[in-house]
Amino acid sequence: MTYSVYLRMNEKLFLRDPEQSDLGRRIVRQGILLMGEIGFEETTFRKLAERLGTKEASIYRYFENKHRLLVYMIAWYWQWLDYQVVYETNNLTSSREKLERLLPILLQRTTDTPATPNDIDLRALHNIVIREASKAYLTRHVSDDNREQLFKPYKDLCGRIAGLILAFNPNYPYARSRASSLIETAHYQSFFMENLPSLTDFGGEPNDDSLLEFLRHLLFSSISDGKSKG
Amino acid sequence: MTYSVYLRMNEKLFLRDPEQSDLGRRIVRQGILLMGEIGFEETTFRKLAERLGTKEASIYRYFENKHRLLVYMIAWYWQWLDYQVVYETNNLTSSREKLERLLPILLQRTTDTPATPNDIDLRALHNIVIREASKAYLTRHVSDDNREQLFKPYKDLCGRIAGLILAFNPNYPYARSRASSLIETAHYQSFFMENLPSLTDFGGEPNDDSLLEFLRHLLFSSISDGKSKG
DNA sequence: ATGTTAAAGATAGTATTACTATCATAATTG
DNA sequence: CAATTATGATAGTAATACTATCTTTAACAT
Numbered sequence: 280m281t282y283s284v285y286l287r288m289n290e291k292l293f294l295r296d297p298e299q300s301d302l303g304r305r306i307v308r309q310g311i312l313l314m315g316e317i318g319f320e321e322t323t324f325r326k327l328a329e330r331l332g333t334k335e336a337s338i339y340r341y342f343e344n345k346h347r348l349l350v351y352m353i354a355w356y357w358q359w360l361d362y363q364v365v366y367e368t369n370n371l372t373s374s375r376e377k378l379e380r381l382l383p384i385l386l387q388r389t390t391d392t393p394a395t396p397n398d399i400d401l402r403a404l405h406n407i408v409i410r411e412a413s414k415a416y417l418t419r420h421v422s423d424d425n426r427e428q429l430f431k432p433y434k435d436l437c438g439r440i441a442g443l444i445l446a447f448n449p450n451y452p453y454a455r456s457r458a459s460s461l462i463e464t465a466h467y468q469s470f471f472m473e474n475l476p477s478l479t480d481f482g483g484e485p486n487d488d489s490l491l492e493f494l495r496h497l498l499f500s501s502i503s504d505g506k507s508k509g
Numbered sequence: 510m511t512y513s514v515y516l517r518m519n520e521k522l523f524l525r526d527p528e529q530s531d532l533g534r535r536i537v538r539q540g541i542l543l544m545g546e547i548g549f550e551e552t553t554f555r556k557l558a559e560r561l562g563t564k565e566a567s568i569y570r571y572f573e574n575k576h577r578l579l580v581y582m583i584a585w586y587w588q589w590l591d592y593q594v595v596y597e598t599n600n601l602t603s604s605r606e607k608l609e610r611l612l613p614i615l616l617q618r619t620t621d622t623p624a625t626p627n628d629i630d631l632r633a634l635h636n637i638v639i640r641e642a643s644k645a646y647l648t649r650h651v652s653d654d655n656r657e658q659l660f661k662p663y664k665d666l667c668g669r670i671a672g673l674i675l676a677f678n679p680n681y682p683y684a685r686s687r688a689s690s691l692i693e694t695a696h697y698q699s700f701f702m703e704n705l706p707s708l709t710d711f712g713g714e715p716n717d718d719s720l721l722e723f724l725r726h727l728l729f730s731s732i733s734d735g736k737s738k739g
Numbered sequence: 740a741t742g743t744t745a746a747a748g749a750t751a752g753t754a755t756t757a758c759t760a761t762c763a764t765a766a767t768t769g
Numbered sequence: 770c771a772a773t774t775a776t777g778a779t780a781g782t783a784a785t786a787c788t789a790t791c792t793t794t795a796a797c798a799t
Contacts, residue, residue: 295775302776318649323756337776339758413643413697419548421704430705437708452710453723459701459708460694460727467643467693468686474651475660478667478689480682493683497690500730525746532747553785567747569787 283397286358291427292351295341303341305331307355308398310348315403319349319411349407350415350429356408357432359396360384361439374446375499381443382494385465409466437462444502451502465494513627516588521657522581525571533571535561537585538628540578545633549579549641579637580645580659586638587662589626590614591669604676605729611673612724615695639696667692674732681732695724 285298297303309330314322322345324335331338342348363384368377383389387405416430424430440458444451451457468490471478481489515528527533539560544552552575554565561568572578593614598607613619617635646660654660670688674681681687698720701708711719 300775321649324758325756334777334779335758336760336778340775344757410647413647416705417640417643417700419551425705434705434707453719453726454710455707456698456701456709456711456720456723457727460690460698463697464690464694468690470647471686471689475646475655475664477664477685479686480684481686489683490686493686496683497687497727497731500733501727503730530746554787555785564748564750565787566749566789570746574786 284359284362285397286355286362288351288354288358289428289431291429292347292354293341294339294343297341297351302331302333302337304398306338306341306348307352308400311352311400311403311407314349314352314411315400315406319345319407319414346415346418349411350424352404353408353412353415354429354432355399356404356412357436359399359401361432361436363389364436364439368443374443377443378447378498379495381440382465382491382498385462385494386469386491388488388491409470412466448502448504450504457498457501461494461498464497465490468493514589514592515627516585516592518581518584518588519658519661522577522584522659523571524569524573527571527581532561532563532567534628536568536571536578537582538630541582541630541633541637544579544582544641545630545636549575549637549644576645576648579641580654582634583638583642583645584659584662585629586634586642587666589629589631591662591666593619594666594669598673604673607673608677608728609725611670612695612721612728615692615724616699616721618718618721639700642696678732678734680734687728687731691724691728694727695720698723 288296288298290296295303297307306327310322310327313327313330317326324338324345328335328338338348342351364381367380367384367389371377371380387401416424418424437455437458440461441454444454444457468479468481472481472483472490476483479490480493481487518526518528520526525533527537536557540552540557543557543560547556554568554575558565558568572581594611597610597614597619601607601610617631646654648654667685667688670691671684674684674687698709698711702711702713702720706713709720710723711717
């Protein structure tokens with residue numbers, strides 16, 4: 280039996296809660312597919328409306344604009360990831376083991392998901408996060424958006440990871456920066472691997488986990504104490 | 510006496526070389542100021558033209574579109590940085606020292622520039638790189654742009670840094686990824702520090718160099734051999 | 740001086756985008 | 770059955786991202 284998680288989203292992210300209606304859910308789900316296919320810039324509410332057999336005005340009733348829809352999707356992803364981290368590290372005692380489990384989650388290398396997220400195409404969403412997530416905050420209105428707590432899920436996830444890092448090494452002084460840079464590195468290295476491979480050392484073959492090993496080495500070398508391990 | 514460096518740019522980046530005419534140079538220089546002020550999305554050729562006392566059609570004679578202008582500015586920055594790295598590490602024998610010198614360059618913490626770059630506002634350009642550089646490659650046409658060598662300056666800089674890393678530790682297996690992630694980390698941590706400080710451990714006071722220390726620790730812990738140093 | 744070429748100015752026009760407004764209709768709820 | 774709410778349908782606007790064309794100006798060559 281599979282469970283389904285309902286993630287309660289910040290109300291500032293939408294005009295009308297898309298999870299409360301059929302059209303709303305289709306906007307999000309098909310929006311993920313469309314944006315995954317053609318990218319953020321090429322995506323328009325008109326194209327999405329056509330795909331849904333509705334009109335752009337209807338989509339505007341749910342989301343103020345395309346950027347808010349992106350922020351919504353990304354926020355959903357971070358909340359989902361946070362949930363996955365909690366689930367996967369639950370009952371583990373070793374803080375190293377917890378961090379080990381974290382890495383494949385960040386790279387979406389996990390096969391068994393703890394619960395099926397209601398028809399959301401996770402692979403498409405993960406690709407959107409890799410290619411478009413930075414566009415959610417690299418704007419002139421970051422500060423306003425931040426004030427409205429739009430980035431809280433990302434901060435929460437970073438906070439969670441920073442906690443794991445501090446559990447591993449309470450003396451490490453850069454836990455939050457280490458957490459945010461771990462996430463970001465996972466994503467643009469994935470992007471580079473796929474699109475600008477000469478910026479990486481990874482071949483990109485399906486079962487090549489050199490990126491995972493890179494992240495593992497990078498993480499543990501930085502948060503381990505300088506002395507040889509006892 | 511100050512010298513002035515002329516950076517030869519890839520011809521694919523423009524329709525007409527902006528360095529060869531007064532209008533062209535003003536497009537680039539004022540473009541940097543405008544984009545630094547209002548950001549990439551808000552920048553239009555119309556606004557830039559007004560600022561220059563010309564018409565948008567004139568700007569289109571130099572650059573195919575706004576994205577190409579961005580790519581040009583970013584490419585110029587990477588070439589400039591590469592030059593700076595070469596200049597600053599010249600005559601140093603210690604590879605550790607070379608890497609040490611690299612870090613403040615990446616953060617634009619260097620006071621003495623080796624040569625004055627012809628009226629280019631480096632501070633504004635650095636801010637553009639922090640906020641907008643990823644938009645140069647996070648597009649649907651990365652591969653086409655890459656084929657046209659538009660990202661060569663970035664790759665060259667990464668290659669240069671990877672070389673320094675390998676000089677420091679010839680056995681390190683992820684030199685290129687380490688180089689690209691060093692650059693990227695420097696930039697989005699700068700952005701976070703300024704705009705989403707809770708994602709970092711840095712206060713952001715003018716003379717606070719905790720970001721520099723973070724990068725230094727992150728870099729050397731990862732590329733040093735696992736054994737205690739001899 | 741004159742003719743030629745190239746750069747820039749000026750004006751206009753088009754397709755698309757990112758919305759906003761309004762009104763009708765269908766579905767839901769009380 | 771009445772009232773409310775969601776959606777559909779249509780229209781319209783201001784701005785954007787260009788393209789085209791024609792004129793003026795400047796440079797340069799003979």
